[in-house]
Amino acid sequence: MNVAHRQRVGLCALVLAVCCGTAPAAQAAGIGSPALSAIPADYVSYAVDELPRHFTTPPLNNLFDNTPASNPISNAGAELGRVLFYDARLSHNNSTACASCHTQETGFSDPEELSTGFEGGQTGRHSMSLTNARWYASGRFFWDERAATLEEQVLAPIQDAVEMGSDLADLVNELAATDFYPVLFERAFGDTDVTRERMSQALAQFVRSMASYQAPYDRAVEAGTAGTPDFAAVEGIDNPTRAAQGHALFQRTCAGCHRTDAQVANNTFNIGLDAETVDEGAGDGEFKVPSLRNIAVRGRYMHDGRFQSLEEVIEHYSSGIQANPDLDPGLPAGGFRFNAGEKAALLVFLQTLTDTEFLMSQLFSNPLVALAGDYDGSGVVDDKDYTAWRAAYGLTADGVSGPLAADGNGDGVVDAADYGVWRDNFGASWEDLTTALSQAVPEPAAVTLLGLALAWPTRRRR
Structure with a gap:
């Protein structure tokens, strides 16, 4: 040859x-x-x-x-x-x-x-x-x-x-x-x-x-409105009612930091990970907030990767927010105290942000x-x-x-x-x-x- x-x-x-x-x-x-x-x-x-x-x-x-x-x-x-x-x-x-x-x-x-x-x-x-x-x-x-x-x-x-x-x-x-x-x-x-x-x-x-803009959430926004996504109109969302409940809860408790339909931030925040600041970050224990798009597939969470699941992240905001002296005023020390149904609804909503086409x-x-x-x-x-x-x-x-x-x-x-x-x-x-x-x-x-x-x-x- x-x-x-x-x-x-x-x-x-x-x-x-x-x-x-x-x-x-x-x-x-x-x-x-x-x-x-x-x-x-x-x-x-x-x-x-x-x-x-x-x-x-x-x-x-x-x-x-x-x-x-x-x-x-x-x-x-x-x-x-x-x-x-x-x-x-x-x-x-x-x-x-x-x-x-x-x-x-x-x-x-x-x-x-x-x-x-x-x-x-x-x-x-x-x-x-x-x-x-x-x-x-x-x-x-x-x-x-x-x-x-x-x-x-x-x-x-x-x-x-x-x-x-x-x-x-x-x-x-x-x-x-x-x-x-x-x-x-x-x-x-x-x-x-x-x-x-x-x-x-x-x-x-x-x-x-x-x-990233082709997730089930985006299709729900297109079927409804930015303020009221129509999750029921989107094929592939197993529980659209729960997704809608999670979205409404997210808007009340999370959207102050994770803004717009891209779930992005405009500032740094101290979210009470520790009672006493361990890492100063951008100052006073504040850190940049990335977009929440595709958050369900990341595997690790927070600036130090301490959380291994989205459920742990939700639990932090429910019961784990520490009374750090520089805690963002929009977050309650001790957490939002979500009940089991609310935690499940938030998880379903956050999963609608997974954009398989992008991935x-x-x-x-x-x-x-x-x-x-x-x-x-x-x-x-x-x-x-x-x-x-x-x-x-x-x-x-x-x-x-x-x-x-x-x-x-x-x-x-x-x-x-x-x-x-x-x-x-x-x-x-x-x-x-x-x-x-x-x-x-x-x-x-x-x-x-x-x-x-x-x-x-x-x-x-x-």
Whole structure:
């Protein structure tokens, strides 16, 4: 079998693997190459033009949207941000991506109490959900609001000594040296220059495009009104009467902080987690309040991830609010004293905020695919990958920090078999992924719904 034929067979196998959800695991390549359509996905239609009426009317559209005029969402910009978001190259040892701590299936939160960084250390706080992050009036980010803008926030974890540990100047050079990032930056910004400012803008565009507005609750609002959603008109809500009761109770007791039909906040609050402040947060034990969209699938709750279920969160507000000296005046010390029926109703209502379309959308899924033989992560299998294989020959997975990049067959050791992987794929490129997908995949949306060859590593938990 000649090299060209081996490449065609390999690409066909990759396309079938992508479509069937059986593509090679991340550990076999460490980092991946983007498998994208030749035309950028339409983020503007999804996140701007097609928003429902209750997202495009005051106060949500004019008082809460923190999109700056200097960085509106664009298709190519958000798609570049998507690639960056999932790319483990952004960490010092190619082990950790933004998506390692913000997973799509949990509404871009972390199901763990704390997140694990690139060398196994743990973050000081729980990873906040990014769902509907665009709608927060002040535009400040992190639980303690230390970042003035989303553009500032997205670069901080990349440089953090625990989270990703990278030097931005080195990272810019690393990304510019790949075959594909200059192309993606040119699509987004007009030329091939890779800069930290453009990285920031693209990542912020992608995060702001994470608009969740297709939950059962949204369909109930469309069937009724914002003030009186018609839960009975929505298929799939098991107990619409209880959902309506939960909504009414939520409006009386919770909507002072969780405002509008996006259930977003406009300030920081002390919610009485502790009688004496343990973490000052933004000051006086106050913390930023994320949107409640997709709250039922998050797995962990609060800035420190202390609660493991939505039932525990409801119980806190029912009976666990501590008489902290700085407790928000809208919250009663000791809690609201909900009865069993009220707790059950609140739970049913909060479950109507789960947006399955968003949680499975191709727009927000991992676009990276393991390109076999691409040991230096450039997006092209060439002589440099042979050099990388030769330099790594004999290494084992236990002997390196991060993924074993030249381990082409994923068996945990760099040996002659990995040379064969490089040889059989010599000349392959990330652009072949686009060509192969466009020719062989009749339903592009199915690629993501079935799984796109996750090319960034899952973190090892302690």
